[in-house]
Amino acid sequence: MTIRKSVSSASVVTYLRNCIKKGDLNPDDKLPSEREISERLKTTRVTTREGLKQLEAQGLIYRSNRRGWFVTPERINYDPSRAIYFMDYVSEQGQIPFSREILKRKIVADAFLAEAMKIDLGEPVVELHRLRGANNRPVYFERIYLREAILPGVFDKPLERSVSRVVRDEYQTDYDKVDLNIIVGSLDEYEAELLQAPAGYTSIEIQRLSYDQDGHVIEFDVEHWRHDALQLKVNLSAH
């Protein structure tokens, strides 16, 4: 006989999932407090939290530091194979994008960058950090590294809106080849705070290495997306 005693945290999951499916709870709505849910379902906070974390892992709900749990809004569709800018494809999907520059400075390549960008240790690089989101909700944090050798004076260009636009328009350089490296990981404290997520939150890390027509690396990006905010689409064609 496989009569299993039902798992109690599962009832939290089904209860809340139904609320969401039925429409009692809509995107960005606040869930009842953990203590209230526990009382309503006659269980303890530990168990309730177990259920909430499962829904979080499924991307159905998210939490805002000590403010409560909320229903996750629609994901953003991102297609790295299309030549289109964040601000544009988010608008296209009916959401209001924002982009915030966190840091911009000149550095020299350390061991990690040299290896990743296939350049010499110590080569001058422009580093750019930025945070992007939709409808006031941050969705990804990005570190960008640009080679000054290939893009002289790039530090002083207006990079807020789109780096790739500047590269194309001001340097007449096309992105000829892009290597993507995608891995699931978790956010460190700094990234988590920017993305308004708890430390350790599951993220999708996308590394992008871009080459020009001559096969030179021009740009290296590392993006950390909230896992609940992204749906990746890639179109591949034989050639």
Add this chain to the structure above:
Amino acid sequence: MTIRKSVSSASVVTYLRNCIKKGDLNPDDKLPSEREISERLKTTRVTTREGLKQLEAQGLIYRSNRRGWFVTPERINYDPSRAIYFMDYVSEQGQIPFSREILKRKIVADAFLAEAMKIDLGEPVVELHRLRGANNRPVYFERIYLREAILPGVFDKPLERSVSRVVRDEYQTDYDKVDLNIIVGSLDEYEAELLQAPAGYTSIEIQRLSYDQDGHVIEFDVEHWRHDALQLKVNLSAH
């Protein structure tokens, strides 16, 4: 003195991470039991488990149902833009691949399939489930749907090793275009059991829709990868 008011589950994380980094623990080695770790670090099981779950989210360790926690072996590199088969690219990476057929049957397209494959409701389709892994460790579970209309008699072909090989060799049909859809989610009970993971385990879901030279959909796949077993690489070229 290291009297820290910092979180105590973090000490579990750093302690074990150091063991792994130093090489005291190697891939597939078993960690001490939760009770033993708790005792050693003078904390409780709940806290220890909290730390273990964080390491699990980072992909550093995995658990085998009630047997214990283990160090995660190397990830598999998978490049969907390369025309190469699982059995081959896993071997290429120095691991021993396996592939197990779970199910094979003829069905007709339901609403979900019809929508996903852009075909009519009720069109005959061959469904194939299989589990694949490396070094005896399952890494992904896959559902494949093939159109009998385009590939007549495909049900009786030897599909164990590679579906795409059969399509190419026996039907002289090339995969001309592939649409990928990638999302992070979590495993349901059935998928989790096959992948030897706890229910709700974070997974990477890859949907692949393949077209032939004439623009017809020939195949639809849904893969569920253990998040700790996969590193995705995609090469994009302008054309």
Add this chain to the structure above:
DNA sequence: TCACTCATCTGGTCTATACCAATATGAGAT
């Protein structure tokens, strides 16, 4: 009106304990 203060609410972390279910283990029977 505006800025500040403080009680209150919320989630974040932790202790201590308990029982269950699947797995490993080792002693005894064959």
Add this chain to the structure above:
DNA sequence: ATCTCATATTGGTATAGACCAGATGAGTGA
């Protein structure tokens, strides 16, 4: 040797209670 079965071990789930830290909102005073 091999099989069988009871037992110990391990993780999985849950209860009950506690304190902390950040966010909020109502009330207060300038």
